[in-house]
Amino acid sequence: MSFRPSDRLTKLPPYLFAEFERKRAALEKQGKDIVNLGIGDPDQPPPRLLLETMKAHLRDEGVHQYSSSQGIEEFRSAVASFMKKRYGLALENREICLGIGSKELIAHMPLALTNPGDVVLCPEPGYPPYRSGTLFALSEPYVMPLRKERGFLPDLDSIPADVLKRAKILYVNYPNNPTGAVAPREFYAKCVEFAKAHGLLVVSDEAYAELYYGKPPCSFLELPGARDVGVAVHSMTKTFSMAGWRVAWVCGNAEVVEIIRGFKANCDSGQFMGFQKAVAKVLTKGTGDMKSIRAMYKRRRDLFVKGCRKLGWDVTSPEAGLYIWFEVPAKGLTSMQFAERALEAGVIMLPGSGFGQAAEGFMRVALTVTEDRIREAVKRLATLKL
C-alpha cells in the first residue's frame, strides 16, 4: 500500500527554510563549519523568570489537565495588561485568544474565516503560512508585491476590483519579515478605510513588534476603527527568545476572536497551564528583559551592516526586526546563485526567490548568531569573488 499527500499539500511550494536546513545538516555531517544566517530562530535562552516560574508550577495540582484552547484567564489578563502598557489598548479577555505559536494562528485564519473561492491578499515577500493557510482552505492567494520604492508597503489601490469583490482577508506584517520595514500610521489608517470599503478582515502579524532599534512601532489596533475590521497577532517567540516554547495570541475584533476560538476548540486543547502561568508572569513582571534583547540585536545588526559596507555592498540598516534585507551584491547572479556561492564559503543566507517572485534580487540575513559568528560570516563573505 502506498500513500500520497493531499492535492492541497502537493500544491504548496517547498518550504524554503526546511530545504536550507537539510543542506546545512548535510554539510555539517561532512565536518564543515557553517555560519547559519538562515532561519530567524533566536539563539539566546528565554528569560530566567520564565524558567523559574515554570519550574515552580510543575509541582502544582490542577495545571496538568486539558485547558481550553483560548487560554486561561490568567494568561489573557496578562496579555491585556501588556497590550495596555505597551500600546495603550483596552482589551477584554474575550477579545484575546491564545495561539500555540503565531504560525498556527496565521495558517488557520483562512480555514476559520474564508470559503473555497474566496481571495486572501498576501504580501510578497512574506511569511509562507499566509499563502499555505490560504491554499489549505481552498481559497486563492492574491499576491501583493512589496517593492523597495514603496517602502515595502503593498499598493492597495492597484488591486483589481474583481479580486476585491472576493477578498476576505488582508495580511499585513510590520515590522516586516523579511524586509525590516516598519509601517507608518498613515498606512494602517489606509488599511482601516480599505477594509471598511471592501468588507474584509485585516490580520496584522506583529510578531516582531518588540524588536525595534529606534522609535517603538505602533500596533494596527491603535488606529481609530481598527478593531471594527481587524485583529493583531503577537508572539513571544522573537521578543523573548522562546521559539520552541510555542506561545502567541490573537486580539482585537471580538467576533473574529470568537470565531478563531471556536475553530481552535476543534483542533487543539490549548497549552500546558503551568506554562501559561509562567508566561503571564513574564508579561506582567519580566518585560525589562526586552531592552537587553533589543540592544543585543542592534549590536549584531550594526556589525553585519558595517562589515558588508566595507565590502562595498549596499546594505540598508533596518529600523526593526531580526533581518537584514539587501540586494544581491553581484551583477548577473540570481539570489539562489548568490546563496549557493555564500554557502560554498560557509555562510547560509536565504535567497529572496524563496519568498516569492517579487523578492528575486534580494537576500535575507537573520541576526540569530553571536557577534563572533557574524564577524566570521563577514570574513567568509569577503572571500567571495564577485
Ligand SMILES: Cc1ncc(COP(=O)(O)O)c(C=O)c1O
Ligand atoms: C512574520 C512572522 N510571523 C509569525 C512568525 C511565527 O512565529 P511563531 O509561530 O514562533 O510565533 C514568524 C516566524 O518566523 C514570522 O516571521
